[in-house]
Amino acid sequence: MAKHGKKYLAAAAKVDQSISMPPADALKLAKETSTTKFDATVEVHMRLGVDPRHADQQVRDVVVLPHGLGKTVRVLVFAQGEGANLAREAGADVVADDDETLGRIQAGWTEFDVAIATPDMMSKVGRLGRILGPRGLMPNPKAGTVVPADDLPRVINEAKAGRVEFRVDKTSNLHVPIGKVSFTAEKLYDNLAALMEAVKKARPAAAKGTYLKRITVTTTMGPGIKIDPVMAQSMEVRE
Numbered sequence: 001m002a003k004h005g006k007k008y009l010a011a012a013a014k015v016d017q018s019i020s021m022p023p024a025d026a027l028k029l030a031k032e033t034s035t036t037k038f039d040a041t042v043e044v045h046m047r048l049g050v051d052p053r054h055a056d057q058q059v060r061d062v063v064v065l066p067h068g069l070g071k072t073v074r075v076l077v078f079a080q081g082e083g084a085n086l087a088r089e090a091g092a093d094v095v096a097d098d099d100e101t102l103g104r105i106q107a108g109w110t111e112f113d114v115a116i117a118t119p120d121m122m123s124k125v126g127r128l129g130r131i132l133g134p135r136g137l138m139p140n141p142k143a144g145t146v147v148p149a150d151d152l153p154r155v156i157n158e159a160k161a162g163r164v165e166f167r168v169d170k171t172s173n174l175h176v177p178i179g180k181v182s183f184t185a186e187k188l189y190d191n192l193a194a195l196m197e198a199v200k201k202a203r204p205a206a207a208k209g210t211y212l213k214r215i216t217v218t219t220t221m222g223p224g225i226k227i228d229p230v231m232a233q234s235m236e237v238r239e
Helices: 006-012 023-032 082-089 099-106 119-135 149-161 185-201 229-233
Strands: 041-048 060-064 075-078 094-096 114-117 163-167 173-180 212-219 225-227
Touching: 023 041, 023 185, 023 212, 023 225, 041 185, 060 185, 075 082, 075 119, 075 149, 082 094, 082 149, 094 099, 099 119, 114 119, 114 149, 149 163, 163 173, 163 185, 173 185, 185 212, 185 229, 212 229, 225 229
Parallel strands: 075 094, 075 114
Antiparallel strands: 041 173, 041 212, 060 163, 212 225
16 A cells, blocks of 8 residues: 655645535645645546446547646647648647658657647548557547648647546546646636536436536645535536
8 A cells, every 4th residue: 555745644634535525615625735846737536427338328528628727738730731731820839741750650759748630631640549549649530639621720729728638437437637736726616617517518318327426636646635526516617
C-alpha cells in the first residue's frame, strides 16, 4: 500500500470522506487541499450507471469549457491543399500535410495535445493508429475531430479555448480535467457545470437506473473530495 507524505495527510485530514458536498464547497476545498508547489490540475472523476461492454451504453462526447484548461493546447491538423491553408490561418501549431511529418509521427513523435483531421486524410492517419490510439490522439468523427476542411477554423479555436473530450472507460468511469488550482472557485464551478451538462446529454438511451452514481473532485496528488451527484446535476454555468 502506498505511503503518503505529511502534506498529503494534513490535506486529507480536512476532508470528511463520509459525506458528499455541494459542488461549490467541494471545489473550494479542492483548492485548499492542493499540496503541490506547481499549478496542479483539477480533475473530476465520475462513476456512471452504464455497462461499457455494450455498444449502446458508451458515453463519449466533447465539451468546451467556458474558462479553458489553463494551459497552452498544441493542435496538430492532418489536412492538405486548401484545408492545410485554413488550418495554418486558424492557428494550428503543426499541419501534417507531407510525408516527412507523417514519418515523424510514425517514428513516435507526439508533441501535441489534440489531433484533428479532414476526411480525405484518414486513409493516411489510419496507419498511425498504433502511435496515436494508445495516447488518445487518434482523430475520430464521434469526438468531433474529423471534420470537413471549412470547419477546421472552428474546431481548432475550440481546441485551443478548452475543448475537452470525455469517454467512459472499461470500469464505467469518466476522468476529466476542468482547470487549474490557480483558477478561481467560480471559474472551476462554471467549467464543472458545463461538463455536467454535457455528460447528462450524453446519457445513452439504453442506460437504466441511476446514471450518475458517484462524483469526486481532486487535484494532482491531492485527496479526493466527494460531490453530491444530485446537486451536481442541477448545476448551471453562471452568467
